[in-house]
Amino acid sequence: MSLNEKQNHGTGIDLSHHLSKVSRARKISPLRGLQKYMSKPGLVSLAGGLPSAEYFPFASVTGELLVPNSFPLNTESESSRSWFWKLFSRAEKERTTSFTVGKYPKHPGDLSLESSLQYSLASGQPQLQEIVHEFVERVFQPGYSKWATLIHTGNTAGFHAVVQTILNPGEGLMVSEWTYPGAMAIAQPYDIRAVPIGMDSEGMSSISLRQTLAEWDESARGMARPHVLYVIPIGQNPAGTTMRVARKREIYDICVEYDVIIVEDDPYFFLQEGKYVPKSERVSEPELDDEAFIASLAPSFLKIDYQGRVIRMDTFSKTVCPGARLGWFTCNPMFAERFERTTEASAAAPCGLTQVYVASLLLNWRYTGYMRWLKGLRIQYKQRRDHLVDCIAEEFHMQRTISMEGITESATMYHASLKPKRSFVPLSEKDLAFSKPLFSFIAPSAGMFVWLTLSLEDHPSFSSLGYKAVEMKLWTEIAEAGVLFAPGAMFSPVEVEDDTPGPGHFRISFSDSTPEGMKKAIGVFGAVLRKFMQAS
């Protein structure tokens, strides 16, 4: 369908009152007067300001691609585990395939540099638009019919366009109490104010959301009840939590009740690693066909959206590469049209080379090949997650409990305490004190991060320093010892002071370190923590 089709997206719901002042002031497509004539046969246009493609210095571009089945589907076999380790030796020659795109198309509809490297539509190359639309239909299965997709230049640019389009200065933006600081850095300079919503083991709490909206006091808060919710539902950054479909339904229903737009930022959708199982209990998992694989994943908010109030942002950053700066919106056509106008006045259009590379990759691999790649990638991240949590379990004394939060949710919580030193002499009272948990976490079932909740109340300077200062003191000592974690305070959407109450946190990533690096880092963490708790 045309992205220019406004407001009517087949749900009978008008959401145009959510558009910002800036977005309302933005004109319809500036080309509207010319479009009528553009497709006239034999037309000579001297209307544009395009350089001739003859002067593009690139005669052709070629990419050597990994094959879709570059990564194994099975974690458990010895061969697979040794393969994971071997990956980092770069010893094995990768299997590759290749593509070349020339300046002029060989057949109509082929990708060409003549068009890809020219000024082009903000909405992206037609080939890529088609691939993305079909992908959304098959994978995310939106709950209404007239949804639209629109290519964007990555979720950062995407969220910037969202902020410009549906938020006005002085308005509130509901976010999880710990959230991606990049999103806040986009919104806050425009005087968009964070409204933190409580979290549990599935991420954003529907109870806290309802309470916030139901009890909203405009004069006490100094702003109107917020009408936009930003959520990272899967492998949440930083907390690593994943919402199941029941939670999403609860949140969606509340958003219908209070007329809230849901911005679903979902970069980790395909990194759904599944539940962490301790090393000794691990069993092999079955290989799934494409449909069963999709059905096994927590669904998108799109699937339960029947009013067109979900703006989903997808990115190729985690499944292809971040340097592609490419992703897409799925949303109702009214928002898509406004995002397209916003893109015209910021990025102008996605980079042509990126579109050539990503479209060629997907055309070469096809849907089945890309699915195979995603399944393999999932297993890689699963192995990484398992390895990091295994390292923690080896370094620390671990206790498992079932966390009961909210009404229906439960998750396995791990509590880590220092292992007693191996010693000839009997354990002192001080040593025994170490057996108290110093941090706890829920092993993530998706994403890239383990979120440690610190319990440093027994630190000698705790009462004089305050919660967050102790977090930073420990963080600094770990950094001085050569290991960087992300300090928890970074992820607070509201200002954190040294003495702000509430436990400290570290976000630790398993996405890009070597297995040896993770092992070393957790060892250093243990050693520093042992010393730290004794220091006065």
Place this chain on the structure above:
Amino acid sequence: MSLNEKQNHGTGIDLSHHLSKVSRARKISPLRGLQKYMSKPGLVSLAGGLPSAEYFPFASVTGELLVPNSFPLNTESESSRSWFWKLFSRAEKERTTSFTVGKYPKHPGDLSLESSLQYSLASGQPQLQEIVHEFVERVFQPGYSKWATLIHTGNTAGFHAVVQTILNPGEGLMVSEWTYPGAMAIAQPYDIRAVPIGMDSEGMSSISLRQTLAEWDESARGMARPHVLYVIPIGQNPAGTTMRVARKREIYDICVEYDVIIVEDDPYFFLQEGKYVPKSERVSEPELDDEAFIASLAPSFLKIDYQGRVIRMDTFSKTVCPGARLGWFTCNPMFAERFERTTEASAAAPCGLTQVYVASLLLNWRYTGYMRWLKGLRIQYKQRRDHLVDCIAEEFHMQRTISMEGITESATMYHASLKPKRSFVPLSEKDLAFSKPLFSFIAPSAGMFVWLTLSLEDHPSFSSLGYKAVEMKLWTEIAEAGVLFAPGAMFSPVEVEDDTPGPGHFRISFSDSTPEGMKKAIGVFGAVLRKFMQAS
């Protein structure tokens, strides 16, 4: 120098009061806490959220490049002209060279996909940063020492960042009375109001600028005196005018006096085709070495900037290709730092593949090769400009006059009237009326556009329709006949009504049509105009 160095850029002038509310609210780099540890030897970082480069599906990328001397340096020889025509036949095999960038660098400092396709700095790849900085030093020669360059994702994104950084809602933006509508489309939704400045044959008039500032009446205008000037000094879009250095100095001095920031949008800098000389009078021009070539070009505002109040935007769109979405700022380090933060919260970073391709191109060609390419490109556009104006001179009866505008400026103005029809019978009175000029123009010495000023007062419906409605009526008839020009009203920064007084305009481009296409289009224009002036 570090882009983080604020405010002190060695000129002794503090320009920080120009920063917008949004820009002031934007935080310093979010990485500041981590940077201290980043370069520690043996560091293990679990702080990031980076996918492993092992999972980037591109094993290598290859580009086939035209050689720098692909286009001849001489316009006048028969061989060169026939070459220009031959270009479009694609018969001749292009001479090319190639580069390949693999996933991992072979030598330290090499480009690699491992880093180019990863999350990276908003400021761009170090290799590209270096090339760009050196290029600015050699070519634009800024007038103070501590200037900075910053890669951006094209001048559209660049100007978007400028608007966010130095303009507040409700403020005025001084622009030429005819200007690039894309710039206005960026600014106007943020309630930035166009303040049109009069133009003459060199573009923006310094007299009109001084008058506007000197006579500014805040209460009558409903806004404070504007502090930002947007200007396309070379091959102005749409008017095709080019400012010489004396005009730039006048404008700069006024901006110093009234504390105005100059935003120099200069995409056509290297398309300085030189004065149009009618076909019969054309002589060969000498080949210039690199220094003489640069000296022959109208300089940038940077060259006369001694206070750091010029923000220059360069783009690779016209010299490499628009699909690259790549360019850069040159400005004082305070603005550069703020633009970098703005980019982090919008594009995130320039696309990695584009940076690989453009950096590889420039590393392959080197400075001398790129200069050779730019000289060849200039000749190509010169031939195109000459051809379009030649076509007009053949189709119409042309008169030359010297235009005297302002005090010191002069330029050759061409007035075009319809040629009498070849006829056996004597010319009627009506035919003689056609010899009155119907449009006039100054042949551009740079850029891509000829800007026609229409004189349609003799059209039978002129008085009933009004100026702009007659422009659109003629535009529509030309479009219906299969030729698209850009209607002049598009380029007005303020709303134009059907009866807004002042002559109509068409912008016609010589940048991308074939020679035959231009010939055909001007023929159609003549035929339509003849019929149009007789219609009632």
